[in-house]
Amino acid sequence: MNNGMRMTEQRALILKILRSTKSHPTADWIYQEARKEMPNISLGTVYRNLRVLAEAGAIMELDYGSGYSRYDGNPENHYHFQCQACGKMYDVDIELVHQLDELVEESLGAIIHEHRLEFYGICKDCQENNH
Numbered sequence: 153m154n155n156g157m158r159m160t161e162q163r164a165l166i167l168k169i170l171r172s173t174k175s176h177p178t179a180d181w182i183y184q185e186a187r188k189e190m191p192n193i194s195l196g197t198v199y200r201n202l203r204v205l206a207e208a209g210a211i212m213e214l215d216y217g218s219g220y221s222r223y224d225g226n227p228e229n230h231y232h233f234q235c236q237a238c239g240k241m242y243d244v245d246i247e248l249v250h251q252l253d254e255l256v257e258e259s260l261g262a263i264i265h266e267h268r269l270e271f272y273g274i275c276k277d278c279q280e281n282n283h
């Protein structure tokens with residue numbers, strides 16, 4: 153990864169935290185984790201570094217209309233499912249991402265750079281808790 157982005161100690165820590173979880177956390181959660189290793193880090197610093205990392209393509213910022221962003225340490229395009237009961241966000245592991253791009257390219261003669269697809273419903277955990 154080299155987009156002229158300087159890898160400061162804080163930035164490296166934030167990236168490490170994000171890459172170590174699959175929970176698609178909020179900036180606040182990342183901040184709480186970062187403070188365990190760097191007690192002096194501020195929430196503003198976390199936000200600023202998240203923005204730089206997202207712009208450099210090292211992480212993904214997910215803003216699905218919930219009013220606040222979640223962050224994903226996996227920058228490859230992949231789908232998400234959000235549970236409408238608990239709000240958890242899951243990765244959807246299906247191999248359609250590139251196929252869909254190709255289908256749309258064929259149908260429009262366009263070059264597709266990215267696409268978005270989101271799933272909403274009730275996750276397995278929440279279904280089990282309700283029975």
Ligand SMILES: [Zn+2]
Pocket residue numbers: 235236237238239240274275276277278
């Ligand atoms: Zn749920």
Ligand SMILES: [Zn+2]
Pocket residue numbers: 176224226230231232242243
């Ligand atoms: Zn994800």
